[in-house]
Each structure stands twice: as structure tokens, then as C-alpha cells.
Amino acid sequence: xxxxxxxxxxxxxxxxxxxxxxxxxxxLQVRDAVAARAWLAQVAPANAVSRIPPPSTAVQIALTSxxxxxxxxxxxxxxxxxxxxxAGMAGDSSRSRRLGDLGSSDPSQWQWGASDRLxxxxxxxxxxxGRLEDLQRTIETQCSSGFQIIERLATSDMGGRExxxxxxxxxxxxxxWDRKRPAQDSTQLTYINLSCLGEFLLGYPxxxxxxxxxxxxxxxxxxxGILPRAEDATDCADLGRNGSYLVIRQLRQNxxxxxxxxxxxxxxxxxxxxxxxxxxxxxxxxxxxLEPVQDAASESSATxxxxxxxxxNAFDYRSDPQxxxxxxxxxxxxxxxxxxxxxxxxxxxxxxxxxxxxxxATARTLDLEASTxxxxxxxxxxxxxxxxxxxEALASQSDVRDQGLQFICLNANLQRQFEFVQSAxxxxxxxxxxxxxxxxxxxxxIADKGGLSTDNLSLPQADxxxxxxxxxxxFITVLGGAYLFLPGIRALRFLSSAHA
Amino acid sequence: xxxxRERELRELLASMNxxxxxxxxxxxxxxxxxxxxxxxxxxxxxVDSTLADVQAYGLPPPRLPVYLAFIxxxxxxxPACLADLARRAGDGLRAIFAHCEGxxxxxxxxxxxxxxxxxxxxxNWVGRTVLQIREEAALQQLLSAQVNRTPxxxxxxxxxxxxxxxxxxxxxxxxxxxRLTSASPTPLGWWLAKVFNAIGMVLAGVVALPFLIxxxxxxxxxxxxxxxxxxxxxxxxxxxxxxxLQQLEDYDVTNQYTALGSVKPGxxxxxxxxxxxxxxxxxxxxxxxxGYLARVQTIHFARWLYLDQKTRMLFTSNYDxxxxxxxxxFINKVAWGLNLVFSNGIGWPQTAWxxxxxxxxxxxxxxxxxxxxxxxxxxxxxxxGLTLIDLERNARIRAGLERNRMSDREALAWLQLL
Numbered sequence: 020x021x022x023x024x025x026x027x028x029x030x031x032x033x034x035x036x037x038x039x040x041x042x043x044x045x046x047l048q049v050r051d052a053v054a055a056r057a058w059l060a061q062v063a064p065a066n067a068v069s070r071i072p073p074p075s076t077a078v079q080i081a082l083t084s085x086x087x088x089x090x091x092x093x094x095x096x097x098x099x100x101x102x103x104x105x106a107g108m109a110g111d112s113s114r115s116r117r118l119g120d121l122g123s124s125d126p127s128q129w130q131w132g133a134s135d136r137l138x139x140x141x142x143x144x145x146x147x148x149g150r151l152e153d154l155q156r157t158i159e160t161q162c163s164s165g166f167q168i169i170e171r172l173a174t175s176d177m178g179g180r181e182x183x184x185x186x187x188x189x190x191x192x193x194x195x196w197d198r199k200r201p202a203q204d205s206t207q208l209t210y211i212n213l214s215c216l217g218e219f220l221l222g223y224p225x226x227x228x229x230x231x232x233x234x235x236x237x238x239x240x241x242x243x244g245i246l247p248r249a250e251d252a253t254d255c256a257d258l259g260r261n262g263s264y265l266v267i268r269q270l271r272q273n274x275x276x277x278x279x280x281x282x283x284x285x286x287x288x289x290x291x292x293x294x295x296x297x298x299x300x301x302x303x304x305x306x307x308x309l310e311p312v313q314d315a316a317s318e319s320s321a322t323x324x325x326x327x328x329x330x331x332n333a334f335d336y337r338s339d340p341q342x343x344x345x346x347x348x349x350x351x352x353x354x355x356x357x358x359x360x361x362x363x364x365x366x367x368x369x370x371x372x373x374x375x376x377x378x379x380a381t382a383r384t385l386d387l388e389a390s391t392x393x394x395x396x397x398x399x400x401x402x403x404x405x406x407x408x409x410x411e412a413l414a415s416q417s418d419v420r421d422q423g424l425q426f427i428c429l430n431a432n433l434q435r436q437f438e439f440v441q442s443a444x445x446x447x448x449x450x451x452x453x454x455x456x457x458x459x460x461x462x463x464x465i466a467d468k469g470g471l472s473t474d475n476l477s478l479p480q481a482d483x484x485x486x487x488x489x490x491x492x493x494f495i496t497v498l499g500g501a502y503l504f505l506p507g508i509r510a511l512r513f514l515s516s517a518h519a
Numbered sequence: 520x521x522x523x524r525e526r527e528l529r530e531l532l533a534s535m536n537x538x539x540x541x542x543x544x545x546x547x548x549x550x551x552x553x554x555x556x557x558x559x560x561x562x563x564x565x566v567d568s569t570l571a572d573v574q575a576y577g578l579p580p581p582r583l584p585v586y587l588a589f590i591x592x593x594x595x596x597x598p599a600c601l602a603d604l605a606r607r608a609g610d611g612l613r614a615i616f617a618h619c620e621g622x623x624x625x626x627x628x629x630x631x632x633x634x635x636x637x638x639x640x641x642x643n644w645v646g647r648t649v650l651q652i653r654e655e656a657a658l659q660q661l662l663s664a665q666v667n668r669t670p671x672x673x674x675x676x677x678x679x680x681x682x683x684x685x686x687x688x689x690x691x692x693x694x695x696x697x698r699l700t701s702a703s704p705t706p707l708g709w710w711l712a713k714v715f716n717a718i719g720m721v722l723a724g725v726v727a728l729p730f731l732i733x734x735x736x737x738x739x740x741x742x743x744x745x746x747x748x749x750x751x752x753x754x755x756x757x758x759x760x761x762x763x764l765q766q767l768e769d770y771d772v773t774n775q776y777t778a779l780g781s782v783k784p785g786x787x788x789x790x791x792x793x794x795x796x797x798x799x800x801x802x803x804x805x806x807x808x809x810g811y812l813a814r815v816q817t818i819h820f821a822r823w824l825y826l827d828q829k830t831r832m833l834f835t836s837n838y839d840x841x842x843x844x845x846x847x848x849f850i851n852k853v854a855w856g857l858n859l860v861f862s863n864g865i866g867w868p869q870t871a872w873x874x875x876x877x878x879x880x881x882x883x884x885x886x887x888x889x890x891x892x893x894x895x896x897x898x899x900x901x902x903x904g905l906t907l908i909d910l911e912r913n914a915r916i917r918a919g920l921e922r923n924r925m926s927d928r929e930a931l932a933w934l935q936l937l
Contacts, residue, residue: 102758113765117841204879227881232755341935360851375855377811386814387908389847434843435881442769443844449772452908468771469904483670484934487663 021250023196023216023223025067027261027507031079031143031399032219032429033067033196035188039077040176041151042401044267044425045159046131046138046501047166049089055165056090059140059515062161066508076154079143080511081265081503083107086139090514096258099234100504103433104264108500109133117438119446119463124497130269131170132499138169141267141503170499172269172425174401179327181402182272182422183296183460183494184409186306189327190355192395194219203228210335210357210391219397221431222250222260222507226392231431233259245513258514261507263429266437268500270461272423274407275415277494282413284488292409295488298478299459301349302331309345310334337363340385342479347451350460353444355391356451362386387452394439396428423495433502448473464493520564520585521620528587528618532562532896540767540775542899548611549604551899556600558649559820559837560591562615562897563777567831568760569891572865575750576784583827587619588777589630590835592820594648601630638793638832639800641821645808646705647910649901654698655913656905659937661691662916666937677930681919688920699917713804720801741787742873749783752866753883756890763894769841772906773819775898776836776845778891780864782829789829792863796823799860810911814852817845819907823860832864839906846885854878864891912936 025033036042049055065077082090084105087097098105109115109126120126126133142162146154159168181187192214200215202224217225221233235255236246249257278292281299285291297303306327313333335357339345345352362382364374374382404422407415430436444450445458448467457463457473464474478486506514520528537543542560544552551560565586573580593600604612605627612630616622622629665687671677691697731738768774782792803812812818821836838845849857858877862870868884870877878884902910919925919933 098758102755102761105758106762111762111765113762113768116769204876225881227879229881232882375814377807377813377815383811383814383816386852387816389844390851393847393851435847439843439847442841443847447840449839449906449908452912454906454909454912467904469902471904479935480670482674483931484666484668484937486668 023198024247024261024507025069025196027247027509028067028220029079029263029505029508030065030067030077031265031505032263032397033194035399036077036145037179038073039075039145039147041146041148042174043144043151043155044172044174045142045144045155045162045168046170046172047140047142047162048169049086049139049165050167051165052089052091053165055140055162056515058162058165059090059511062158064508064511075147075150077145078154078158079145079505081141081143081505082514083137083139083141083501083503085137087504087514089139092514096234096236096240099232100259101232101264101433103438104502104504107137108266108268108502109137114438117442117446119441119457119461119465120497120500121465122463123493124463124495126500129497129499132269132501136169136499138501140166141265141501172267172403174403174425175405177402177406180304180406181424182274182404182406183277183300185296185300185302185304186327187402188398188400189302189306189331190351191332192218192397194397198223201228207360207390207392210359212332214392214395217431218395218436219263219429219431220260221262222247222257225431231259233257233262235259241513243516245509245516247507247509258506258510260510262510263431263505264433264437265503265505266426266428266430266433266500267503268426269403269498270424270426271421271496271498273492273494273496274412274420274422275417276492278409278412279415280492280494298346298349299476301345301351306331308332308334308351309349310336310339341481343481346476346478348453348456348459348476350445350458353447353450353458354440355395356388356444358385358388358391360390360392384452388450389439389443394436394444396430396436396440399427399429401425401427423498429505453477459488459491461495462491462493464491520587521618522584524618525564525566525585528564528615529896531615531618532564535562535897538770540895540898541770542897544899544901546611548614549608550611551901553607554593554600554603555649556594556603557899558592558594558901559775560897560899561588561775561777561835561895563588563590563835563893563895565779565826565833566893567779567781569752569780569866572752573781573784575752575865578784581827581830583831584620586826587615588833588835589615590822592642592837594650597634598631601634602627605630635824637822637824638796639803639823641799641803641807641812641818643812643819643907644810644910644914646702647914648702650700651702651914652902652905652910654700655917656902656909657697658688658699658920659909659913659916661697662688662920663937666934671931674927674931677927677934678925680934681925681930685920699921716801717805720797742791745783745785745787746862746870746873749869750866751869751883753868753886754890755886761889764889764892765842767894767898771900771903773837773839773900773903774842774845775895776834776838776842777893777895778834778888779826779831779893780861780866780891781831783863783865788863792829792832792860795859795863799823810907812853813856815848816907817848834861837900839908846888849888850878850881850884854884 064080084097109132115126144154179186193212195213195216204227215226216223225231230251235249235252238256241256246256247260249255281292281295285295302308312330362374362385364370364382373379403425445461448457455472456475459476466472474491476488535542535546535548551557565588571580609626613626662684817839819837824833826833855874858870858874861867862877868877868880916936
């Protein structure tokens with residue numbers, strides 16, 4: 020088993036660059052392929068090697084399938100990437116339907132990411148306070164002969180909170196950088212947070228112990244020998260190795276609508292408002308889960324919001340099957356149900372057999388959702404716009420300020436990871452046996468076929484029928500989005516070399 | 520289908536749809552919505568782009584006509600449903616079947632002469648009728664809107680609230696705003712046939728068992744030989760074909776699936792497939808009749824049908840959730856079951872000991888099944904917006920409503936269903 024080449028992986032896979040609090044994401048289209056390749060060949064993306072002290076700036080480069088075509092990559096190579104990447108996020112109406120990008124979030128309404136506003140490349144710039152302006156000026160000047168900038172996605176530092184006011188980015192999968200988990204297909208009986216590298220990096224075994232398909236090239240196509248060889252096909256050059264798929268979506272958050280709607284439900288009682296907000300999200304404003312955590316020894320201090328304590332991620336929902344503490348439909352429960360491959364239960368081989376055949380009725384009620392470990396996302400988003408306090412949001416008369424999230428996530432399998440989580444879990448109106456509701460934050464509130472509404476939220480109670488919020492307004496609008504390939508650093512050299 | 524009339528038929532079928540692949544329940548040809556016994560129906564042209572796969576075994580591709588399949592899932596007897604369709608949608612059906620070879624004479628007799636009995640058939644909940652589903656959905660809507668959702672002061676209050684809702688339901692029934700038709704009795708003949716079938720199958724199994732045990736070493740060797748040499752044919756599906764399938768999906772919380780493929784040549788695979796499907800038919804008739812097919816709780820109806828003297832197989836299903844979810848269930852919950860049947864199909868990802876690997880090999884499996892899936896031109900569902908979990912919950916709401924006595928705990932659990 021070969022070691023992990025940290026110097027060939029773009030740093031974003033390993034780091035969130037939290038100390039680089041300034042960032043801007045440039046969306047580019049190729050103006051001149053030769054000049055574009057020349058710039059890509061000399062730009063130095065930050066890699067995943069740990070440095071002390073950490074660097075004060077970082078540049079990351081990702082390309083869409085349209086971008087690969089514009090750079091002159093041959094069709095066979097491009098088509099060997101995943102079909103979702105090749106088609107693009109806004110590629111066809113059936114994908115938009117699956118992702119819930121309908122109504123005001125329909126790609127026809129997007130500010131970028133559809134038709135002629137689809138980027139070829141994204142250049143992500145991160146910098147320590149005060150350093151971004153210089154970096155951005157340098158990069159924009161350097162790339163201008165090859166690229167034109169179609170959009171600059173600004174970000175702002177909200178101190179680790181997203182615009183609604185919740186501490187964000189707590190739940191992240193831990194990557195198996197040391198490749199300790201055996202590359203094999205075996206059943207996992209408990210939820211674990213450690214993911215095989217192949218879930219986030221191409222060229223490594225995934226949770227099935229398999230290598231995700233990716234462009235494997237005949238060595239004759241890589242005459243200079245730039246690319247690494249594939250682990251699973253040693254006679255092939257692996258264009259995917261150390262690369263990942265990067266999903267970016269600009270999500271505008273209507274903060275006044277969020278707090279004013281909650282305020283109406285609780286008739287202005289501030290304490291109840293925060294409790295209700297926590298029920299929608301599945302965490303308190305400071306990020307504390309609604310389930311008991313495994314190690315509650317060290318109490319968190321409310322001041323250090325940028326680094327939530329690790330126990331905030333050390334829990335699951337096994338002791339709350341009804342959702343009386345954390346509603347089944349809460350945002351974080353939908354996005355990460357923290358279940359295992361198999362419904363819980365104990366006992367000898369007969370009990371296992373009964374659960375395999377579906378004969379155990381209790382197990383069946385706990386077996387409605389897919390196993391979490393195949394559907395994890397590595398989130399790297401940043402907030403944008405001017406943050407607003409709850410009081411400002413409640414007082415706001417104007418409808419919406421432009422603020423929200425530049426959502427970014429990484430995964431090795433767009434269909435099984437990002438698209439699945441977005442469509443089956445977040446948008447799904449029947450998630451975990453629920454009905455008439457979709458994600459309380461992200462839902463587009465569009466009714467199902469048959470006229471059944473999706474703008475409700477049920478809040479189960481141990482001592483009565485579930486409480487129900489109805490007519491939730493839409494809080495989030497998608498303004499743009501794209502699927503990109505975040506190549507390994509040698510792969511980027513290869514793609515920018517003239518004979519690619 | 521008559522050669523050369525494919526395009527014409529495609530256009531005719533498209534005219535039945537409200538959106539791509541989704542039948543208008545009141546379409547002019549076969550107004551499915553007028554048939555209260557019909558749960559699901561589909562019209563699908565069985566165009567098989569994988570016929571040449573047998574060349575992997577050195578055999579010439581067979582020359583087979585393209586069939587048109589008309590498939591429905593109904594309450595009561597299938598012949599009666601067919602007769603009803605012929606009587607009330609005869610003109611439309613004649614217009615459709617006029618595109619088929621040898622269509623002449625009396626419609627019903629012609630349809631009956633072409634009726635194919637599936638090798639195995641799964642029904643999520645045997646005995647649950649369309650009428651019951653619709654009435655119970657209406658009941659759920661009424662009670663959920665009516666129930667007092669404040670926390671109970673004491674557990675005893677649960678009984679009180681249930682009584683209140685019972686009165687409310689009775690008043691709604693009296694006012695004609697709600698109907699709860701009692702189930703018609705199961706025909707005695709159906710019960711007898713089921714019991715005789717169970718006894719007969721078990722006896723046959725007991726008789727066959729010693730022979731199977733004696734032959735086991737030979738069968739195992741043969742199986743392993745085939746498993747290690749059978750070719751895998753799992754290229755990525757053609758992007759255009761994939762898009763065509765996706766354009767028919769995700770309009771509702773339920774989707775359709777139709778797949779077609781060739782059976783591996785040789786007697787061993789043919790017999791193995793026959794034994795496995797016989798076993799599946801047995802379990803679907805006697806065990807998996809109450810909401811689940813092993814761990815999968817999202818399939819409304821499924822069918823396995825032999826075509827062309829068992830050289831090909833058609834699989835159809837109606838499932839809740841998106842295609843990705845369905846495939847996830849297949850891989851992570853019942854890969855072993857899929858392998859049992861479909862590893863007898865040409866090109867299936869390599870299995871080990873019949874149930875291991877195979878569908879667990881994620882991408883090969885996903886490519887294989889999409890490549891064998893064919894677009895379903897017309898698809899009808901009688902209760903859009905409802906999943907099997909909804910149907911089961913609604914049935915429990917009704918059962919709880921009609922029960923006379925209940926403990927406090929049971930009354931609370933019942934209220935929580937609302």
C-alpha cells in the first residue's frame with residue numbers, strides 16, 4: 020500500500036484554511052486556450068502538507084467539464100469522469116428536479132452556473148487578514164490573458180457562524196490519511212466518523228473497498244510521465260488520483276424571513292424562539308447537539324465559537340428513534356443521520372438473520388434510511404454578505420439582504436454523495452418515514468405531486484402528538500452552482516501541458 | 520409490435536401522458552383513473568439493446584421481435600380487470616394494439632391469448648385495495664388537521680382525545696365527508712389455493728432436499744467454475760440513453776423501473792434461475808406479504824417474467840424514492856438477493872458463492888442495471904404523493920380508530936401517528 024502523496028493533493032481536501040479568514044472565489048471562462056494553459060502550468064496551488072507556521076495565502080484550482088473541453092482535453096478523457104460532472108449541475112431539467120432546484124432556485128433564474136454563465140474554472144483564493152487584496156490583484160493580472168472573470172464570489176468572516184447565526188461546519192468526516200481502514204467490503208454495525216480516503220479522493224479505495232471510476236490513460240497519452248500510475252491498474256496513468264469533485268452552490272439566506280417566521284410561531288417569546296430554531300437545525304445556536312454527547316466532561320465556553328469542542332460531533336441518534344429530542348426532520352439529522360449499515364439489535368446469529376430478512380418489525384422501523392457512511396460530504400463553504408443579529412433580522416422591514424453561504428463540498432462520487440444527500444435526504448419529502456415536509460432550512464416548499472405540501476415540520480413530543488409547524492416560508496434560494504474537478508497537482512500540470 | 524410502426528406507436532403512447540412518462544389519469548385512450556381497482560399500470564416497448572451480449576459466449580445474437588408490454592397491478596381477479604378494461608377502454612386499447620402483429624378479432628380474447636404469467640410476483644401488502652388507500656389517506660388528512668397537538672396533561676388524557684377524534688370521524692362520515700368502507704371478505708377459493716400451494720411447495724422441497732444435498736458438491740464446483748469464467752459486461756451506460764431514463768423519473772415520490780436482459784446460456788443457469796424464482800414466488804406468496812421484501816420496504820409491486828422460452832427476463836417494479844435511493848437499497852440491503860436471481864443474467868458483475876460480491880461492486884452493478892433499464896413510455900399510479908410508509912401509517916390510524924378499547928399507552932402511540 021503506497022503512502023499518501025500529500026504534496027500532490029490540493030490543500031483544501033485536508034484543511035479548511037480557517038486561519039485564512041479572507042477568501043474570494045473567482046469564476047473564469049477561457050479566453051485563449053494557450054494562454055490559459057500557460058497560466059495554469061505556472062500557478063502553484065497550495066498542497067496538503069502541514070506547515071508550521073501555516074502559509075498566509077493559498078490558491079486552489081478546479082475545472083468544470085466545459086473547462087476541460089475549452090483547454091483542449093480530448094472527449095474520451097473527459098467522458099471517463101463521472102457522468103454527473105460531465106453533464107454539469109444545471110445540465111438537464113431532470114437533475115434540477117432531483118436537486119430541488121425549482122421555482123425561484125431554477126437554473127434559469129441563476130446569476131451564474133447555467134447556459135453562457137457556466138464557469139470553465141474556479142480559482143479559490145484564501146488569505147490571512149489584510150492579505151487578500153494583493154493576492155487577488157496578482158492572480159487576476161496573471162490569468163487575464165488566458166481567462167476572463169465572469170463572477171467574483173465574495174466571502175465574509177462571520178466568526179464561524181453562518182448568517183442565521185448558528186455555529187457552522189462542526190460535523191465533518193475524518194479522513195483516513197494513514198490508510199488504517201482495510202480496503203475491503205465489510206458490514207459496519209456502528210456509526211463511525213472515519214471515512215476511507217476513496218470517499219473524497221479519487222485513486223484510493225472507497226467504503227466498498229473499490230476504486231471509483233475515473234480517467235485512466237494509456238501511458239502513451241502521458242509521454243512526459245507527469246501523472247502517477249493507478250493503484251488498481253499499474254499500467255495506466257491515473258488522471259484522477261489525488262483529485263476530488265468540488266461542488267459549489269451560492270445559497271442566498273433570507274435571514275429576516277427565518278427569524279420573523281420563528282418569532283411568529285412562538286408569539287415573540289425570545290427563549291422559545293431560540294429553542295425552536297435549535298429544533299429546526301438540530302443544534303443550538305452555539306452548535307451543541309440536541310442529543311447527549313459521548314464525552315460531556317469538558318464544558319464548552321461560549322466565547323470560543325470558532326473552534327467547537329470535539330464532543331459536539333460525538334453523538335448519534337440511536338437513543339432518540341422518535342425524534343423527541345432532535346426532530347427526525349431537523350437539518351443536521353437529515354444531512355447526516357449517523358446510522359450504521361444494519362438496524363440496531365443484538366443477539367446471536369438468528370437475530371442477525373431475522374434482521375437481514377426483514378422479519379424483525381422493530382428493526383424495520385429503524386431501517387428506513389440508507390447507511391450514512393456511503394453518503395458523507397467534506398464541507399468547505401464560506402459565508403458571504405454582511406452578518407445581521409437576530410434583533411436586526413426581527414426589525415428588518417426590507418425583504419432580503421444579499422447574504423448567505425458559498426456552499427462548497429468535496430466528494431469522490433457526485434451521485435452517491437452530494438446528489439444523494441441533497442435529493443434523498445434534504446429535499447426528500449418522505450425522509451425517514453416523515454411526510455409533507457422537506458429540509459426546514461433548504462426546502463423549496465414546492466408541493467409534491469398529488470398536491471401534498473412540503474412546507475411543514477413535525478416536532479415529535481414524548482407526551483402527545485407531534486407539534487407541527489405549517490407554511491414555513493422559503494429561507495434559501497440557489498443563485499448559482501457548478502460541479503468541478505479539483506485535480507491533484509500533477510494532474511493539473513498534465514491538463515495544462517500542451518499535449519494533453 | 521409490427522416492424523416499422525415503432526415511431527407511430529411511440530407518438531400515440533406519448534399522447535396519453537400529462538408529463539413525460541407520467542400518464543394522464545383521464546387520457547382519451549385508456550383513462551386509468553376510471554378503473555378504481557387499478558393501483559399501477561404501464562405500457563412499455565421492450566426494445567432490447569443488449570441482445571448482442573450473447574456473443575460473449577460465442578453465440579449469434581437472436582433475431583427477436585420487439586414486444587409491447589401492458590402491465591397492471593389490480594385488486595381482485597386479473598381476468599375481471601382485463602375484461603373491465605376491454606369493456607370501458609376498448610377503443611383506446613384497440614388503437615394501441617393495432618400496432619401489434621396479428622391483432623384482430625375480439626379485443627378481450629386477443630389480450631387473454633397473450634397474457635403472460637410472471638415467474639414471480641411481489642405485492643407489498645396483499646389485500647390492501649386502492650379504495651382503502653384513498654379512504655385512509657382522506658382519514659389521515661382529516662384527523663391530522665383536527666387533533667389537538669398540545670402536550671397531554673396526563674397519559675389518561677390520550678383516551679379522551681382519541682374518543683374526541685372518534686366522534687369527529689363519525690360526524691364526518693355522517694355528513695358524507697368521509698367514507699370508511701369495510702373490507703370485502705377474502706374469497707374462500709383464494710385461501711384454499713394459498714394453503715394447498717404452501718403445503719405442496721413444502722412437500723416438494725422436502726422431497727427434493729436429499730437429492731440437492733447429494734448433488735451439492737457437484738453443483739458447487741459447477742457454480743464456482745461458471746462464476747470465475749462468466750464474462751462481465753458492465754460498460755458505463757450511453758449518456759443519451761441515461762438521460763432519456765432520467766427524464767422520466769422523479770415527478771412523484773414513487774418511480775417505475777423496467778429492465779430487460781438475456782439469461783446466461785446452459786442448463787445449469789436456467790435451472791438455477793428457475794429454482795431461485797420459484798423460491799421467490801413462494802416467499803412472496805407466503806412470507807413477504809406485509810410491507811417488506813427482506814429489508815426493502817419501498818417496493819409496491821415487482822414482477823419477474825420469462826421471455827422467449829426463458830432465454831430472456833423482464834423485471835418491473837414500482838418503488839418509493841429516487842433511483843439513487845433504490846440502487847442504494849439494492850446494494851446495501853439486499854445485494855445477496857439480487858445476486859441470487861440476476862447473476863444468471865449475461866454480464867452481471869462477478870459473484871462469489873452465488874450471494875457475495877456481485878451487486879456489492881457498486882459501479883459495475885450501477886452501470887449494468889442502467890444499461891439494461893428501458894424507458895417506460897406510459898406509467899400510471901393511482902395515489903400520487905403517497906409512499907408505502909404513508910399507506911401503512913394511514914392503515915394503522917384507521918385500525919386504531921376502529922378499535923373499541925385501548926390502553927393509555929396505545930392511545931398515546933396512536934395519537935403520535937397523527
